[in-house]
Amino acid sequence: MHQFTIAEIIRGLRDKQFSSVEITRHLLDRIQQLDSNYNSFITVTGEMALAQAAAADQRLAAGEAPALCGVPIAHKDIFCTSGVRTSCGSRMLDNFVPPYDATVVEKFNSAGSVTLGKTNMDEFAMGSSNESSYYGPVKNPWNTDCVPGGSSGGSAAAVAALLAPGTTATDTGGSIRQPAAMTNTTGLKPTYGRVSRWGMIAFASSLDQAGPIARNAEDCAYLLSAMAGHDDRDSTSLNRPEQDYTLNLNDSITGLKIGVPKEYFGEGLSTDVAARVQDALNEFEKLGAELVDITLPHTDLAVPAYYVIAPAEASANLSRFDGVRYGHRCDDPKDLRDLYMRSRGEGFGDEVQRRILVGTYALSAGYYDAYYNKAQQVRRLIKQDFVQAFEKVDVIMGPTAPSPAFGLGEKKSDPVAMYLEDIFTIATNLAGLPGMSLPCGLVNHMPVGLQIIGNYLEEARMLNIAHRYQQVTDWHKVSAPSIAEAAATEGE
Numbered sequence: 001m002h003q004f005t006i007a008e009i010i011r012g013l014r015d016k017q018f019s020s021v022e023i024t025r026h027l028l029d030r031i032q033q034l035d036s037n038y039n040s041f042i043t044v045t046g047e048m049a050l051a052q053a054a055a056a057d058q059r060l061a062a063g064e065a066p067a068l069c070g071v072p073i074a075h076k077d078i079f080c081t082s083g084v085r086t087s088c089g090s091r092m093l094d095n096f097v098p099p100y101d102a103t104v105v106e107k108f109n110s111a112g113s114v115t116l117g118k119t120n121m122d123e124f125a126m127g128s129s130n131e132s133s134y135y136g137p138v139k140n141p142w143n144t145d146c147v148p149g150g151s152s153g154g155s156a157a158a159v160a161a162l163l164a165p166g167t168t169a170t171d172t173g174g175s176i177r178q179p180a181a182m183t184n185t186t187g188l189k190p191t192y193g194r195v196s197r198w199g200m201i202a203f204a205s206s207l208d209q210a211g212p213i214a215r216n217a218e219d220c221a222y223l224l225s226a227m228a229g230h231d232d233r234d235s236t237s238l239n240r241p242e243q244d245y246t247l248n249l250n251d252s253i254t255g256l257k258i259g260v261p262k263e264y265f266g267e268g269l270s271t272d273v274a275a276r277v278q279d280a281l282n283e284f285e286k287l288g289a290e291l292v293d294i295t296l297p298h299t300d301l302a303v304p305a306y307y308v309i310a311p312a313e314a315s316a317n318l319s320r321f322d323g324v325r326y327g328h329r330c331d332d333p334k335d336l337r338d339l340y341m342r343s344r345g346e347g348f349g350d351e352v353q354r355r356i357l358v359g360t361y362a363l364s365a366g367y368y369d370a371y372y373n374k375a376q377q378v379r380r381l382i383k384q385d386f387v388q389a390f391e392k393v394d395v396i397m398g399p400t401a402p403s404p405a406f407g408l409g410e411k412k413s414d415p416v417a418m419y420l421e422d423i424f425t426i427a428t429n430l431a432g433l434p435g436m437s438l439p440c441g442l443v444n445h446m447p448v449g450l451q452i453i454g455n456y457l458e459e460a461r462m463l464n465i466a467h468r469y470q471q472v473t474d475w476h477k478v479s480a481p482s483i484a485e486a487a488a489t490e491g492e
Ligand SMILES: NC(=O)C[C@H](N)C(=O)O
Pocket: 125, 126, 127, 128, 150, 151, 170, 171, 172, 173, 174, 175, 176, 203, 310, 422
């Protein structure tokens, strides 16, 4: 049952091939048996999942269940879950049990989906390898000596290891797309404001956006349909009607104009990755699309601008963790200053502290204009690059990440090398555009992701484009070797 996609689970539940309790129990057993190899979950909510599954089975029997009713999923541990610890991958929140659900979680709960647990992540979503988690690194199911990408590495690995058919994730500078690329999963970062940020622990509020990771575009469409929608509790939530993103998946893409930015194929890109992406572009030509050379001239400024803006916003957002109201509190503080210093010093890991320092510096008097204002000006130029490109083309395509998954520990002590992982994904966040990653081939037995960047609010079109590609290719169906091996030994 663990091989089933979300679309297959929806059909199977409706046709009474299996119940929600059966598939939920099966996946919980798998998580218990296998996740020690991957560490993709921080918390498994077995009892709650089975109760939700039983309730979903009743709704299904009554014949009035929404699409995702009874479908087991898992949430990134950045989404607040009522009564269930929400750690954000940090010691700071190791003891935090929220009294409420994030809007995203609330929406899935009312759609009747089942929560298997909370997935591992880089601490406060800061990282591209999942090595900064307080709960230990996540291992890539394709090669457990390699990282799964980050920060949503647990969400991506859980899907790749067939422990959950779909997961929620967040993307501030690539955190959905880069792990999706490294684990052969499909991930979508929607337009900024499409999905509510309420109850999603804030990293960089002008960039943070939630989205799904699943085995294919069709499943992402189901998940996005449940997640997206206006929310009064998030002031940047877009006031657009909810829609069914599965409706246009089969539309023709003949005549589609695909922009291919020359800056995405230059320095830093592995030639093998470039070749797999080129294969995918050729496939799109066969489907009737036209490739158009474009330029996004400010691409090389995206990483430097992001690493001023994101830490600046993070330094403000994370100031709420003071050891007074909730979260980690040091033992026997001498005075208030000692309480702040030791609670924050002990509660936050190295990467989080580095970003708070960088952000505080960039915002401080005398440096604000030189760094923060400059970065905001660069952000505008990057956005204009895209606006101009979308006058000529319908979508943009290129690699998601410069190379396949790297070894655990390989970039841990070199923050700049780690930051360059997001060289192709960050500009999308700065511009607020939607971006996707989908499997497009292997290099040395490790997956490669194709990135699709759409114009504002074009998620349905992007999912349609990705789905058409997945109808004529099988890359997304290839299982991680560790799964294939396990299946062989079980004699399945
Ligand atoms: N949160 C993200 O989107 C990940 C990005 N690599 C960062 O460390 O900021």
